[in-house]
Amino acid sequence: GTAARPPRTDIAARRPVVMSQALSLAYDEPLHIVRGAGAYLYDASGREYLDLVNNVAHVGHCHPRVVEAGARQMAQLNTNTRYLHGSVIDYARRLAATLPDPLHVCFFVNSGSEANDLALRLAAAHTGRDEVIVLDHAYHGNLRSQIALSPYKFNGRGGEGRPASTRVAALPTEAGALESLTAQIEEPAAFYAESVQGCGGQIVYPPGYLSSAFAAVREAGGVCVADEVQVGFGRVGEHFWGFELDGAVPDIVTLGKPIGNGHPLGAVVTTPEIAASFVTGMEYFNTFGGNPVSAEIGLAVLDVIADERLQANALAMGARLVDGLRAFDFADVRGRGLFLGVQLDSREEAKRIKEALKARGVLISTDGPLDDVLKIKPPLVLSAADCDRCLEALWDAR
Numbered sequence: 001g002t003a004a005r006p007p008r009t010d011i012a013a014r015r016p017v018v019m020s021q022a023l024s025l026a027y028d029e030p031l032h033i034v035r036g037a038g039a040y041l042y043d044a045s046g047r048e049y050l051d052l053v054n055n056v057a058h059v060g061h062c063h064p065r066v067v068e069a070g071a072r073q074m075a076q077l078n079t080n081t082r083y084l085h086g087s088v089i090d091y092a093r094r095l096a097a098t099l100p101d102p103l104h105v106c107f108f109v110n111s112g113s114e115a116n117d118l119a120l121r122l123a124a125a126h127t128g129r130d131e132v133i134v135l136d137h138a139y140h141g142n143l144r145s146q147i148a149l150s151p152y153k154f155n156g157r158g159g160e161g162r163p164a165s166t167r168v169a170a171l172p173t174e175a176g177a178l179e180s181l182t183a184q185i186e187e188p189a190a191f192y193a194e195s196v197q198g199c200g201g202q203i204v205y206p207p208g209y210l211s212s213a214f215a216a217v218r219e220a221g222g223v224c225v226a227d228e229v230q231v232g233f234g235r236v237g238e239h240f241w242g243f244e245l246d247g248a249v250p251d252i253v254t255l256g257k258p259i260g261n262g263h264p265l266g267a268v269v270t271t272p273e274i275a276a277s278f279v280t281g282m283e284y285f286n287t288f289g290g291n292p293v294s295a296e297i298g299l300a301v302l303d304v305i306a307d308e309r310l311q312a313n314a315l316a317m318g319a320r321l322v323d324g325l326r327a328f329d330f331a332d333v334r335g336r337g338l339f340l341g342v343q344l345d346s347r348e349e350a351k352r353i354k355e356a357l358k359a360r361g362v363l364i365s366t367d368g369p370l371d372d373v374l375k376i377k378p379p380l381v382l383s384a385a386d387c388d389r390c391l392e393a394l395w396d397a398r
């Protein structure tokens with residue numbers, strides 16, 4: 001038979017021996033989560049936690065329709081995309097239908113990092129340039145090419161500073177931010193921006209910023225990349241995509257996290273012109289990207305978002321949370337839909353509240369340049385009772 005599994009009680013002690021310590025665990029006393037359902041997680045002792053962290057489990061942890069779609073296709077066929085297969089074509093069409101014209105050529109990859117790396121290759125192929133403008137505090141992925149585009153990583157946090165080909169524009173927190181961007185424009189290959197910034201502390205840009213930024217970058221011959229890895233797929237409530245909040249249309253959109261509800265899937269969607277520039281004679285082959293299982297899971301996620309009206313729920317539940325949060329005297333409450341940030345006075349306060357919420361069965365994360373922002377980005381299946389539970393726990397924890 002198979003070798004016995006090591007005793008589960010040893011997990012915490014074994015982990016730093018068999019896994020890299022470059023990855024930290026959440027919480028002073030790490031959680032051992034063994035099951036998820038909807039907006040809830042359950043630990044090994046059966047304790048229930050309301051999950052306000054996991055923007056990946058977009059339609060709810062272990063959604064039965066997503067699980068069924070993956071299991072059904074795994075039992076039928078999983079192979080690479082060098083064969084004709086209906087699922088990936090259906091999926092590409094369905095995904096493109098959610099995006100404005102002329103964004104309808106899809107590439108399927110396995111993560112947000114890979115999507116952003118491919119976007120960089122597309123931009124370089126299209127423009128013949130390599131300079132990229134990013135926003136301060138941005139995070140675009142764990143690949144070397146993406147660390148280079150992530151001030152969140154290369155400034156501090158063990159980073160080695162800004163690479164020469166990367167230019168950093170100020171985080172647009174107020175009107176006038178556009179000048180900081182235009183000052184960085186010379187011969188850009190691309191401008192990368194999340195449509196609402198996550199790591200920077202859930203920053204909603206001033207109205208008109210993205211549209212004007214895109215226009216300025218295009219004027220200089222660059223392409224505009226909207227990183228929707230965190231905010232896409234209805235999370236912002238009013239719209240399906242974050243960039244639609246500003247009426248802006250990017251040249252390349254990168255997708256990840258929620259796209260597969262936890263299944264490793266990512267995508268890049270671009271225009272036919274940019275896609276054509278990438279047909280250089282060097283093939284783009286991605287072993288797992290767009291395989292039938294991923295495509296079926298991606299389709300199921302889109303179906304559930306539509307059938308369960310999750311975008312509308314994000315709008316309603318986001319409003320309910322914001323109403324409640326405004327009754328506290330926090331320095332700032334911001335965001336859109338179920339992508340919210342609560343600005344606190346210090347990192348210590350944020351950490352204390354995060355731990356106190358956990359003790360009350362509510363999981364929340366902290367972020368921002370000073371790690372003093374509570375981030376709320378739950379599965380979109382959050383209910384009104386869940387919102388009230390969050391607010392009550394916060395009232396006690398604060």
Ligand code: PMP
Pocket residue numbers: 111112113114116139140141142194198227229230256257
């Ligand atoms: N872009 C953004 C905005 C992200 O938040 C992340 C992940 N936190 C990524 C890209 C990279 O995604 P992944 O970890 O799936 O590679």
